[in-house]
Amino acid sequence: MVEIHDLHVRFHGASREAVAGIDLTIRDGEVVGLVGESGSGKTVTAMVVSGLMPRRKADVSGQVLL
DSSP states (O other): EEEEEEEEETTTTTTOOOOOEEEEOOOOOOOOOOOOHHHHHHHHHHHHTTTOEEEEEEEEEEEEOO
């Protein structure tokens, strides 16, 4: 199970958030696809959930439970 609560990501020096308040729950056995326009935060969200977002490059707030 994956739960994301109020995820916010802002890259250092950026004027806008790359991810602005995502809430998402994926239950065991579910398959989910993230769909959106280029630059909408899909990859950034996946990087935070997988632990690949370098904390020195961005401020991350919210909660990710695996």
